[in-house]
Amino acid sequence: MISTAPGVEKMSAFFKVLGDPTRLEMLRRMYTSEHCVCEFVEMFQISQPAISRHLRVMKQAGIVLERRDRQWNYFRLNEQDPCYPILVQAIKELGELPIHEQNLLKIKC
Amino acid sequence: MISTAPGVEKMSAFFKVLGDPTRLEMLRRMYTSEHCVCEFVEMFQISQPAISRHLRVMKQAGIVLERRDRQWNYFRLNEQDPCYPILVQAIKELGELPIHEQNLLKIKC
DNA sequence: AGCGTATATAACCTTTTTGTTATATAGTGG
DNA sequence: CCACTATATAACAAAAAGGTTATATACGCT
Numbered sequence: 001m002i003s004t005a006p007g008v009e010k011m012s013a014f015f016k017v018l019g020d021p022t023r024l025e026m027l028r029r030m031y032t033s034e035h036c037v038c039e040f041v042e043m044f045q046i047s048q049p050a051i052s053r054h055l056r057v058m059k060q061a062g063i064v065l066e067r068r069d070r071q072w073n074y075f076r077l078n079e080q081d082p083c084y085p086i087l088v089q090a091i092k093e094l095g096e097l098p099i100h101e102q103n104l105l106k107i108k109c
Numbered sequence: 110m111i112s113t114a115p116g117v118e119k120m121s122a123f124f125k126v127l128g129d130p131t132r133l134e135m136l137r138r139m140y141t142s143e144h145c146v147c148e149f150v151e152m153f154q155i156s157q158p159a160i161s162r163h164l165r166v167m168k169q170a171g172i173v174l175e176r177r178d179r180q181w182n183y184f185r186l187n188e189q190d191p192c193y194p195i196l197v198q199a200i201k202e203l204g205e206l207p208i209h210e211q212n213l214l215k216i217k218c
Numbered sequence: 219a220g221c222g223t224a225t226a227t228a229a230c231c232t233t234t235t236t237g238t239t240a241t242a243t244a245g246t247g248g
Numbered sequence: 249c250c251a252c253t254a255t256a257t258a259a260c261a262a263a264a265a266g267g268t269t270a271t272a273t274a275c276g277c278t
Contacts, residue, residue: 005202005203005204006202006203007203008130008133008134008137008203009130011127011133011199011202011203012127012128012129012130012132012133013128015124015125015127015128015133015199016124016125016128016129017128018120018121018124018128019121019122019124019125019126019127019128020121020125020265020266021117021118021121022266023121024117024120024121024124025117028117036224036225037224037225037226038223038224038225041224041225046266046267046268047267047268047269048224048225048226049225049226049227049228049267049268049269049270050266050267050268051225052225052226052227053226053227053266053267054266056226056227057265070224070274070275070276071223071224071225071274071275071276072224072225072275073224073225073226082202083202085198085202086195086198086199086202089194089195089198090120090124090195093114093115093120093191093192093194093195094114094115094116094117094120095114129235129236131236145254145255146254146255146256147253147254147255150254150255155236155237155238156237156238156239157254157255157256158237158238158239158240158255158256158257158258159236159237159238160255161255161256161257162236162237162256162257163236165256165257166235179244179245179246179254180244180245180246180253180254180255181245181254181255182254182255182256
C-alpha cells in the first residue's frame with residue numbers, strides 16, 4: 001500500500017478543494033497533462049491571482065505537485081495522495097472534454 | 110444506465126456538500142443504515158438546528174432521501190444519485206467505523 | 219541596465235457557510 | 249386540552265471563501 005487510509009477530516013478537506021468548479025475543472029485538465037499557470041489563466045475568466053490561489057489551495061492540500069522551470073510553474077496531479085483514486089474516478093465520471101472546451105493553446109506560453 | 114453523467118458544475122456542488130466533516134461523517138453513517146435526525150443530534154456536538162440544516166443541504170443536493178414516520182424523520186443515501194458511486198468509494202476508503210465511534214444508542218429515540 | 223512575461227502575495231471587499239438562539243409546527247400520550 | 253418530544257425555520261453573528269487590484273519577485277532578452 002502506498003499511502004495510509006485518510007480519516008474523515010482529511011477526506012472532507014480533500015472534498016472541499018474539489019468543491020469549487022474552477023478547481024475541479026483544473027484538476028480534470030491536469031489529469032490529461034501537466035499545465036503551467038499561464039495556460040490556466042487563458043482558460044478561465046478569472047484573474048491570474050485567483051488562478052494562483054486556487055493552485056496554492058490544491059498544492060497545500062497535497063492534491064497537486066508543482067515543478068518550476070525557469071519562469072514557468074507547472075502543476076500536475078499528485079498520484080501519491082491517498083485520495084487520488086477518488087479523484088480519478090470523479091474525473092472519469094465527467095467523461096471526455098468536449099472538443100470546444102479542449103485547449104487549443106498549443107503555441108502560447 | 111441509471112443516471113446521466115454529471116457535469117463539472119453538478120459534481121463540484123456534490124463535492125462541496127462532502128467538504129464538511131460533519132456531513133461526511135453523517136453520510137458515512139447512513140451508508141451503514143438509515144438514521145433519524147435525533148440520532149445525529151446525539152452523535153455530534155452541534156445544535157439540533159445545525160444538524161437539520163446539514164441534512165437539508167444534503168437533501169437539496171440530491172444526495173440523501175428522507176422518509177417521514179410519525180414524528181421521526183429518517184434519512185438515507187440516494188442510490189440513484191449520479192455521484193453515488195463516488196460517495197461509496199470514498200466511504201469505503203475511510204474504512205470501518207472505530208468501535209468507540211459506533212453508535213450505541215440502540216434504545217434512544 | 220531596462221523591459222516584458224510569468225507568477226506569487228498582500229490588502230481589501232463581498233458572498234457564502236456554519237454555528238447559535240428563539241420560535242413555530244406536528245405527532246403522542248395523558 | 250396540555251405537555252413532551254422531534255423537527256424545521258428564521259434571524260443573527262462570526263468565520264471562511266473567493267474575487268479584485270496593486271505590487272513584488274524572478275527570469276529572459278536586447
